[in-house]
Amino acid sequence: MTGKTLYDKIWDAHLVQQDADGTGLLYIDRHLVHEVTSPQAFEGLRMAGRQVRAPEKTIAVPDHNVPTTEGRDKVIENEDSRIQVEALDKNAREFGINYYPVSDIRQGIVHIVGPEQGWTLPGMTVVCGDSHTATHGAFGALAHGIGTSEVEHVLATQTLIQSKSKNMKVEITGKLAPGVTAKDITLSVIGKTGTAGGTGYVIEYCGEAIRALSMEGRMTVCNMAIEGGARAGLIAPDETTFEYVKGRPHAPKGAQWEAAMEWWKTLYSDDDAHWDKVVTIRGEDIAPVVTWGTSPEDVLPITDVVPDPAAFKGGKVEAAKRALDYMGLKAGTPLKEIKIDTVFIGSCTNGRIEDLRAAAAILKGKKIKDGMRAMVVPGSGLVRAQAEEEGLADIFKEAGFEWRLAGCSMCLAMNPDQLAPGERCAATSNRNFEGRQGKGGRTHLMSPAMAAAAAITGHLTDVREMM
Amino acid sequence: MDKFESFSGIAAPMPLVNIDTDMIIPKQFLKTIKRSGLGVNLFAEMRYLDDGSENPDFVLNNPAYRNAEIIVAGDNFGCGSSREHAPWAIKDFGIKCVISTSFADIFFNNCFKNGILPITLPEEQVEVLMRDAEKGANARLDIDLENQTVTTSEGESFHFEVDPFRKHCLLEGLDDIGLTMEKAAAIDSFESQAAQARPWV
Ligand code: SF4
Numbered sequence: 001m002t003g004k005t006l007y008d009k010i011w012d013a014h015l016v017q018q019d020a021d022g023t024g025l026l027y028i029d030r031h032l033v034h035e036v037t038s039p040q041a042f043e044g045l046r047m048a049g050r051q052v053r054a055p056e057k058t059i060a061v062p063d064h065n066v067p068t069t070e071g072r073d074k075v076i077e078n079e080d081s082r083i084q085v086e087a088l089d090k091n092a093r094e095f096g097i098n099y100y101p102v103s104d105i106r107q108g109i110v111h112i113v114g115p116e117q118g119w120t121l122p123g124m125t126v127v128c129g130d131s132h133t134a135t136h137g138a139f140g141a142l143a144h145g146i147g148t149s150e151v152e153h154v155l156a157t158q159t160l161i162q163s164k165s166k167n168m169k170v171e172i173t174g175k176l177a178p179g180v181t182a183k184d185i186t187l188s189v190i191g192k193t194g195t196a197g198g199t200g201y202v203i204e205y206c207g208e209a210i211r212a213l214s215m216e217g218r219m220t221v222c223n224m225a226i227e228g229g230a231r232a233g234l235i236a237p238d239e240t241t242f243e244y245v246k247g248r249p250h251a252p253k254g255a256q257w258e259a260a261m262e263w264w265k266t267l268y269s270d271d272d273a274h275w276d277k278v279v280t281i282r283g284e285d286i287a288p289v290v291t292w293g294t295s296p297e298d299v300l301p302i303t304d305v306v307p308d309p310a311a312f313k314g315g316k317v318e319a320a321k322r323a324l325d326y327m328g329l330k331a332g333t334p335l336k337e338i339k340i341d342t343v344f345i346g347s348c349t350n351g352r353i354e355d356l357r358a359a360a361a362i363l364k365g366k367k368i369k370d371g372m373r374a375m376v377v378p379g380s381g382l383v384r385a386q387a388e389e390e391g392l393a394d395i396f397k398e399a400g401f402e403w404r405l406a407g408c409s410m411c412l413a414m415n416p417d418q419l420a421p422g423e424r425c426a427a428t429s430n431r432n433f434e435g436r437q438g439k440g441g442r443t444h445l446m447s448p449a450m451a452a453a454a455a456i457t458g459h460l461t462d463v464r465e466m467m
Numbered sequence: 468m469d470k471f472e473s474f475s476g477i478a479a480p481m482p483l484v485n486i487d488t489d490m491i492i493p494k495q496f497l498k499t500i501k502r503s504g505l506g507v508n509l510f511a512e513m514r515y516l517d518d519g520s521e522n523p524d525f526v527l528n529n530p531a532y533r534n535a536e537i538i539v540a541g542d543n544f545g546c547g548s549s550r551e552h553a554p555w556a557i558k559d560f561g562i563k564c565v566i567s568t569s570f571a572d573i574f575f576n577n578c579f580k581n582g583i584l585p586i587t588l589p590e591e592q593v594e595v596l597m598r599d600a601e602k603g604a605n606a607r608l609d610i611d612l613e614n615q616t617v618t619t620s621e622g623e624s625f626h627f628e629v630d631p632f633r634k635h636c637l638l639e640g641l642d643d644i645g646l647t648m649e650k651a652a653a654i655d656s657f658e659s660q661a662a663q664a665r666p667w668v
Pocket residue numbers: 063064109110111130132347348349407408411412429430
């Protein structure tokens with residue numbers, strides 16, 4: 001008998017029932033809910049006269065379209081946003097689920113709040129009506145995004161109908177060079193596999209360079225598994241994980257902690273497990289990267305130049321032409337010469353304390369370029385408070401950054417933080433699609449340190465030159 | 468959910484790869500708390516000009532394709548966010564079937580939950596269908612879910628694969644939640660076992 005992968009183990013431990021055709025009914029341990037993809041699901045429950053089956057395992061927080069400016073707990077100006085946030089307030093109350101309203105310091109981006117509060121634990125199944133649920137895979141939890149119909153399904157039954165994915169191993173060997181971060185790992189993997197390279201798979205990230213990452217870094221890596229097309233990303237739990245989880249408000253305590261640890265320590269892929277696909281990248285070969293186009297796979301080392309669309313194959317030739325046109329770039333231009341107007345540091349990819357520390361380290365004692373618009377949106381109220389305590393907020397403010405309240409903000413520009421047409425942004429978020437940060441807005445994805453460097457120089461910059 | 472019947476319909480060609488959910492339904496239309504009425508905003512940023520008027524170059528504004536019920540698209544259709552507003556908008560516009568070489572996972576799942584049939588076919592076959600679709604309103608594709616075939620206006624027929632359970636649900640118009648609730652006993656017993664094995668959850 002061959003061994004099992006970590007994914008196999010978690011799958012097996014949550015399988016309620018398997019049908020003859022291979023579809024499984026999977027039990028869900030944690031269901032995270034936000035204001036944009038849930039109203040129709042709650043409405044569906046009401047219309048069918050159904051209850052939330054496990055309100056104690058359901059956690060709601062508004063994040064996607066809340067303003068990140070002061071005063072938002074009093075009034076949200078935009079009417080549609082207000083209606084959605086009010087609907088979540090009401091649904092959370094009526095169905096008795098755990099809730100962190102905007103007035104609560106623990107409020108923040110759902111994928112940052114879950115781990116921070118200890119809701120996310122190793123070996124769990126975690127779902128949310130948001131594709132970046134993959135973030136929670138950093139704990140060795142099987143976590144993926146679902147649509148609103150599935151949100152309703154999980155609310156009503158605490159289960160999800162799933163067919164099993166294939167197993168893919170992404171190994172990052174060796175050590176990262178200075179200036180190279182988790183964001184560079186995850187973007188480089190997508191650059192190598194393409195945005196559809198992971199379709200049909202659950203990815204497990206492993207190797208020395210992954211082991212060396214903090215939990216924050218691991219969350220950054222898993223966060224973008226979905227951008228590579230995978231259903232979920234996983235990293236086997238280890239001491240770093242247990243250390244992070246221990247003592248969190250909803251983490252087990254005492255004898256339960258011991259019992260949990262016993263199981264958690266079995267959560268790894270067996271040596272003889274079967275992999276359907278394996279990708280290996282040398283940590284030493286990864287450089288600080290930026291995206292040049294309108295898909296996260298359009299990524300290159302900062303030392304490179306804007307590519308020539310003719311160099312691609314098939315449908316990608318047209319897509320690359322269209323991307324350069326949209327981005328207002330010419331083939332052959334050195335990436336470092338691309339001027340930017342705006343810097344956005346935040347999102348569930350890079351809105352945690354370590355990310356803010358990395359950006360602040362570059363910004364310390366410096367000023368952003370004249371005319372630059374720059375903002376930091378911490379991932380949660382607690383990250384914000386900690387950054388203030390550590391003096392990071394002052395560094396950002398003195399450099400000329402706006403210091404915001406927690407939320408998704410300019411990651412998807414559903415709140416008032418948007419790019420104007422043609423405005424070019426260095427962003428630490430995860431998507432550079434057309435119009436993602438505002439209609440006509442141009443997004444370059446990169447790590448927090450790279451974004452900070454660009455804020456100072458006014459163009460895309462190799463952070464290694466500033467270290 | 469309505470039953471998915473076999474039909475013959477106009478197919479709109481969209482030979483673009485990576486058509487993402489932000490293109491299908493831009494985020495400014497996600498602030499609704501309803502499922503219906505999103506069809507007018509389908510592909511909004513490509514479909515309308517800055518002044519709000521229709522972009523004559525966009526396929527669905529071409530008189531031949533205004534009543535399209537099928538989209539034939541390039542690789543990796545529906546990538547990006549999990550927003551179910553994407554299939555809601557597609558459905559509300561009147562599209563019942565999307566054909567591509569590959570689909571993003573979440574979008575693919577969401578289609579079935581909304582009575583839309585996503586069909587995956589090899590590149591050569593999608594190309595044939597794309598060329599057929601480019602002929603306009605007189606060239607209709609036949610979609611037969613029962614027999615799992617797509618047939619071009621010239622009578623060339625391709626077989627496609629579909630998960631048997633999903634096919635059954637589409638054909639019968641079954642609602643997943645109702646089906647799963649019939650398994651309540653199994654969920655109850657799993658839950659009590661899990662409470663023993665992993666009491667900290
Ligand atoms: S920060 Fe961006 S990617 Fe993350 S949950 Fe919010 S909108 Fe989605």
